Amino acid sequence: MVYHADYSNTKGLTKEETLQHILDSFETLKTKNWVTNLSNLSSLLWHSYHSLGIKVNWTGFYTIDESINNNNNELVLAPFQGKVACQTIKIGNGVCGTCAFTKLTQLVPNVEEFPGHIACDGDTKSEIVVPILKNNKIWGVIDLDCEELNGFDEIDQLYLEKLAESISKSL
Ligand code: SME
Numbered sequence: 001m002v003y004h005a006d007y008s009n010t011k012g013l014t015k016e017e018t019l020q021h022i023l024d025s026f027e028t029l030k031t032k033n034w035v036t037n038l039s040n041l042s043s044l045l046w047h048s049y050h051s052l053g054i055k056v057n058w059t060g061f062y063t064i065d066e067s068i069n070n071n072n073n074e075l076v077l078a079p080f081q082g083k084v085a086c087q088t089i090k091i092g093n094g095v096c097g098t099c100a101f102t103k104l105t106q107l108v109p110n111v112e113e114f115p116g117h118i119a120c121d122g123d124t125k126s127e128i129v130v131p132i133l134k135n136n137k138i139w140g141v142i143d144l145d146c147e148e149l150n151g152f153d154e155i156d157q158l159y160l161e162k163l164a165e166s167i168s169k170s171l
Contacts, residue, residue, distance in 0.1 A: 063140030
């Protein structure tokens with residue numbers, strides 16, 4: 001018997017294998033509903049990173065919600081795992097808003113050195129934020145926080161950017 005929860009079990013895999021597992025699981029689990037998809041992805045990211053011993057304290061998403069945001073100048077909180085977080089982020093503000101504004105991944109080894117970083121949790125030491133584009137416009141971001149400095153590197157960037165592409169194709 002295979003349970004859905006088994007997708008969260010990546011014990012014994014290397015970092016590359018673990019991140020590839022997230023990509024493969026997304027292809028298997030994805031539905032037509034983006035809330036469903038991002039909910040399962042935030043869980044997959046949470047458990048996969050923890051199984052690697054990387055102390056992520058937040059794994060989730062912010063998206064542009066056109067229904068409540070006429071000017072498209074804000075990101076709103078979307079599915080995540082971790083502690084309660086800020087509900088809205090202006091485009092251009094913080095790490096997420098900078099990612100949305102530039103449409104470029106923000107790899108932040110030390111959040112205290114990132115001008116304007118928005119601290120939702122004082123325990124966060126490093127962060128990576130990856131843009132999700134739809135028709136070359138920002139649709140949302142993937143946001144991962146870590147309780148240690150230098151929590152993320154170019155390998156995370158590579159696989160999370162592939163994940164952002166898969167999410168984009170599923171929209
Ligand atoms: N640190 C982010 C805010 C979101 S939380 O990390 C969940 C930022 O500076 O945009």
